[in-house]
Amino acid sequence: MNKVKSSLLPVFMTMILLLSVTSCGVKYGFTGGSIPEGMKTVSVLYFENIASMVYPTLSQNFTEALKQRIRNQSRLSQVNDNADATFEGFITDYSITPAAVEAGTDRAALNRLSITIKVNYHNKIVEKDNFEQAFTRFKDFSGQLQAAQEETLNREIIQMLTEDVYNKAFANW
Helix, strand or coil: CHHHHHHHHHHHHHHHHHHHHHCCCCCCCCCCCCCCCCCCEEEECCCEECCCCCCCCHHHHHHHHHHHHHHHHCCCEECCCCCCEEEEEEEEEEEEEEEEECCCCCCEEEEEEEEEEEEEEEECCCHHHCEEEEEEEEEEECCCCCHHHHHHHHHHHHHHHHHHHHHHHHHCC
């Protein structure tokens, strides 16, 4: 009899846990963030690359990635003008610098690819949420930077930057 009771205990506890979780009235989610109720449209203007070192497709890739993040994580429609919220800005820095030096030499053992963007966010619905801010992200790599590796690093950094911008605008993080 004790054996039956002890084998039913985990099943019983699991059922209680599931019932308590599903019966709660609070819904948590990470899509949509805290987008103001009246906001329906957004415009993402082209982020021009004004950095002294230029990666040819960076402006296009960043602009499209930000548009895609907003499409995937919000209910907002994207328009070209007269939007409830607008993102605009520049890519202000693109640099490759040594991050660590090899012992006994002056060669870099580790290098760092950094991208800095300046974003101006204008929210017509809740103007206190407007901001102008620079965001910088980087990835470290070893050895010489190859074209395919640079493309991969750019994509990873862009993903981090768009997350930062989206969170600043809509998630209040």
